[in-house]
Amino acid sequence: MTDQPDLTPDHLRADGEALLLAPDVVLTPDGPMDHYAVVVTGGTFLAVGPAERLERTYPHLTPVRLRGHILMPGFVDAHHHLTQTFGAALAFGEPSEIFRRLWVPLEGALDEEAVYVAAKLAALESLRGGFTTVAEAGTRAPVDVELVAAAARDVGIRCVLGLVCNDADSGADTATTLASAEKHLVRYCTEELIHPSLAVSVPEAATAHTLRDTARLAAAAGAVVQIHVNEHLAAVERSLVQHGLRPLEYLHEVGALGPQLLAAHATLLTPREVNLLADSGAAVSYNPVASAWKGNAVAPATTMAERGIRFGLGTDGTRGDAFRLAEAAEFAQRLAYGLATGDSSCGAGWTWLEHAGRGGADAVGLGARTGGIAAGAAADFLLVDVSGPEMRLSWDLPWELVRRGNRDQITAVFVGGRLRLWRGWPLDWDGPALVRRAAELSRDVLLRAPVTRVHPTSTEARHAQAEWSTAQ
Numbered sequence: 146m147t148d149q150p151d152l153t154p155d156h157l158r159a160d161g162e163a164l165l166l167a168p169d170v171v172l173t174p175d176g177p178m179d180h181y182a183v184v185v186t187g188g189t190f191l192a193v194g195p196a197e198r199l200e201r202t203y204p205h206l207t208p209v210r211l212r213g214h215i216l217m218p219g220f221v222d223a224h225h226h227l228t229q230t231f232g233a234a235l236a237f238g239e240p241s242e243i244f245r246r247l248w249v250p251l252e253g254a255l256d257e258e259a260v261y262v263a264a265k266l267a268a269l270e271s272l273r274g275g276f277t278t279v280a281e282a283g284t285r286a287p288v289d290v291e292l293v294a295a296a297a298r299d300v301g302i303r304c305v306l307g308l309v310c311n312d313a314d315s316g317a318d319t320a321t322t323l324a325s326a327e328k329h330l331v332r333y334c335t336e337e338l339i340h341p342s343l344a345v346s347v348p349e350a351a352t353a354h355t356l357r358d359t360a361r362l363a364a365a366a367g368a369v370v371q372i373h374v375n376e377h378l379a380a381v382e383r384s385l386v387q388h389g390l391r392p393l394e395y396l397h398e399v400g401a402l403g404p405q406l407l408a409a410h411a412t413l414l415t416p417r418e419v420n421l422l423a424d425s426g427a428a429v430s431y432n433p434v435a436s437a438w439k440g441n442a443v444a445p446a447t448t449m450a451e452r453g454i455r456f457g458l459g460t461d462g463t464r465g466d467a468f469r470l471a472e473a474a475e476f477a478q479r480l481a482y483g484l485a486t487g488d489s490s491c492g493a494g495w496t497w498l499e500h501a502g503r504g505g506a507d508a509v510g511l512g513a514r515t516g517g518i519a520a521g522a523a524a525d526f527l528l529v530d531v532s533g534p535e536m537r538l539s540w541d542l543p544w545e546l547v548r549r550g551n552r553d554q555i556t557a558v559f560v561g562g563r564l565r566l567w568r569g570w571p572l573d574w575d576g577p578a579l580v581r582r583a584a585e586l587s588r589d590v591l592l593r594a595p596v597t598r599v600h601p602t603s604t605e606a607r608h609a610q611a612e613w614s615t616a617q
Contacts, residue, residue, distance in 0.1 A: 154567045156209050157528075157557055159185070164562075165206040167196045168528065170542065172217035174503065174517045176495075177542045182208065183216060185524045188337070188562035193520055213532030214556060215542070218517050219277025219525040220467035221505030224371070224409045224430035224459025227293055227304075228252055228260050228284040230267040231587035233462060236438060238600030242377050243439065244346075246597040252285040254594035259586050260286045264296035266583040269576060270465035272302055273569050274552045277525035277560045278516075280430070280459070280509040282371045282409060283307035283344030290329070294339045299574070301565035303525060305509045306333060307344030307371045312355050323358050330366040337561060340511060342407075344371040347380055348392045356401040364405040369428070369510040372396070375418065376410035376441060393418045402427055407508055409459065410435070412442040419448060428455035428508035431500070433477035434470060435461035443481035446474065447492050450500070457505025458497070468550035471497045475547055494544030524562035530554045 157164065163186035171181035173193065182196035184203055192199055200208055232251045236243055255263065264281075271279050281304055284293055290308055297304035308329040312322040326343050333341040343359045345351045351359070363370045374392050375381060384392045393414070396402045404426035411422070411429045422429065431446045449456050458474050460466075474497045483491040506516025515523040531539065535549050558566035570576045601609065 152209075152211065152556075154557075154564060154572055157559075157564045157567075159562070162186075163191065163203070163206055165199060165203055165208045166211060166216060166528075167200075167208045168211040168214040168216040169531075170215040171518055172215055172498075172542070174519060177215070183518065183524075183526075185559075185562050188524060190518060190520050190522050190524050193518055211528060213530055214528050215531055216518065217527050217529060217546075218502040219515075219527055219558065219560065220275045220470070220501050221457055221509060221511075221516060222271060222276045222279040222460050222465070222467070222470075223407070223457030223505045223508050224432055224461050225267065225271070225279045225281055226284070226462040227264040227267040227279065227281045227296070228255060228286050229462050230263045230270070231255075231259070231583070231590050232594075232596070233464075235591075235596065235598060236463075237603075238606075240440060240599055242379055246599075249285055250595045250597075251590070253287065254590050255286040255288070257288050257292055259590050260284065260288045260292045261296050262579065262583050262586055264293045265300055265579055267462070267465065268297050268300040268302045268304070269571070269579065271460075272300060272465075272558050272560075272566050273555075274465040274469075275467035275527055275555050275558065276302070276465060277527075277558065278303040278305070278506065278509065278511065280305040280342065280369075280371065280407065281307050282373075283309035283346070285309065285346075294333065294336075298336075298338055300571070301338070301560050301563065303338050303340070303511070303515065303523075303560055305340045305342045305369065305511065307342045309344050309346065310355055310359050311346055311350040313350050313352050319352055319355055322355055323362070326359055326362055330362060330368055334366065340368070341366070342369050342371055342510070347373050348395050348401075349383060349387055353399040356396065356399050360401040360403060360405055364403060367510065368405065369407040369508075370401070370405055371407045371409060372401075374408040374411050375413045378413065381413055391415070391418065393421055397421050397425070404428070405510075407510075409461070410441065410444065412436060412444045414445060419445070419452060419454070422449070422454045423452045426455070428457070430459035430508065431456050431474060432459040432461045432463075433473040434463040435459075436477060437473070438463055443477045445482065446500075447478050447482060447488070447496075450492060450496055455504065455508050456500055457508035458501045466552050467501060468546065468552055471501045471547045471550070474501070494541065494547040497547050498543050523560075525560050527555055527559075528557040530556050
């Protein structure tokens with residue numbers, strides 16, 4: 146039996162054989178299970194159960210004992226923009242709707258190499274943060290989305306790959322747009338790690354015909370349509386002026402609201418719109434860090450949970466840190482809703498772990514494939530070291546993972562049964578070299594991108610404040 150002090154990556158590489166992993170705890174859909182084990186083979190969990198039973202059932206397998214570790218599902222990022230990573234730090238301090246001043250010009254300045262490197266860097270950051278699946282909401286870069294797929298594939302992360310289907314103001318022909326959507330759904334329908342999705346930036350970016358038909362195409366293919374919905378006050382007001390309806394109401398009116406919809410943000414919801422989500426079966430990506438960084442409202446996620454509305458947690462490209470995302474999800478609900486009502490639980494730890502994993506997988510259309518530790522599910526999981534002082538004295542593991550968990554505790558990341566990351570870095574390709582190349586390319590891209598920022602850098606703002614104070 147292999148014990149944790151001698152653990153190396155070689156113990157976790159099956160080379161075509163099955164792995165029997167026996168950590169201290171397995172985080173199953175029913176909760177934390179002590180002295181459980183899993184058998185991994187062919188990219189999936191073959192068996193999950195008490196370690197002693199699995200050792201008797203599979204006597205030909207040498208158990209790998211992982212002392213001080215838990216084995217838990219990989220997190221799902223339900224809303225990401227992989228090709229925006231070069232400008233992530235430019236969003237700090239900026240007011241809402243920065244896509245017009247930052248993301249559109251930034252992505253427009255990306256060439257093929259920059260798209261691949263930016264997406265690969267974002268995928269690496271996501272894996273380092275414990276995400277084994279990301280939903281990519283569609284790049285505006287003028288390149289083939291296969292470059293984004295290749296980046297995700299090469300890193301080894303599961304990716305729900307959006308194809309932007311805007312045709313209202315772009316001059317795109319509706320028939321051509323829909324034909325491209327159909328080809329995209331077929332192109333990636335049999336891939337192991339890349340799963341096709343359609344995307345519309347905001348409802349007003351597509352014609353009613355395209356909104357309705359992308360919903361139909363996605364539903365038939367078992368895919369999702371990703372749309373930014375009710376994110377900013379300005380977007381709600383534009384929809385009211387243009388259609389006489391709020392964005393979510395408009396999607397319902399044109400026949401685009403249904404289980405295939407993955408609504409990003411949904412921060413500004415009326416009671417009627419909450420009912421529409423609940424009745425339609427649509428899913429939401431709750432993005433609490435984006436709410437804080439961009440000054441959005443906070444989506445009523447605890448209400449969604451009570452109403453049975455499907456939702457996952459998304460980063461919106463803010464930072465690829467799943468534990469901090471789960472903490473932000475609970476924290477934002479506490480500040481926005483819990484304090485006012487005296488709700489001291491705000492969903493408790495299990496709610497946010499559930500929606501960061503299995504609920505997120507369901508929201509992005511992969512609920513039958515990933516998101517949980519169960520026989521038959523894809524072996525997308527983390528080995529997390531809980532032997533340190535922060536979590537060794539454990540009383541309530543789900544709460545502790547939400548409030549005290551940290552990506553530095555992630556020893557290994559598996560996707561599709563393969564070891565993809567060991568202590569934060571890939572083993573079969575040069576991660577530091579990618580980071581160096583990304584730093585070089587990002588400078589060139591930002592020099593030619595017509596980005597407009599409202600807020601200066603922190604140093605510039607400090608100097609300006611000092612000059613203003615001196616002048617008074």
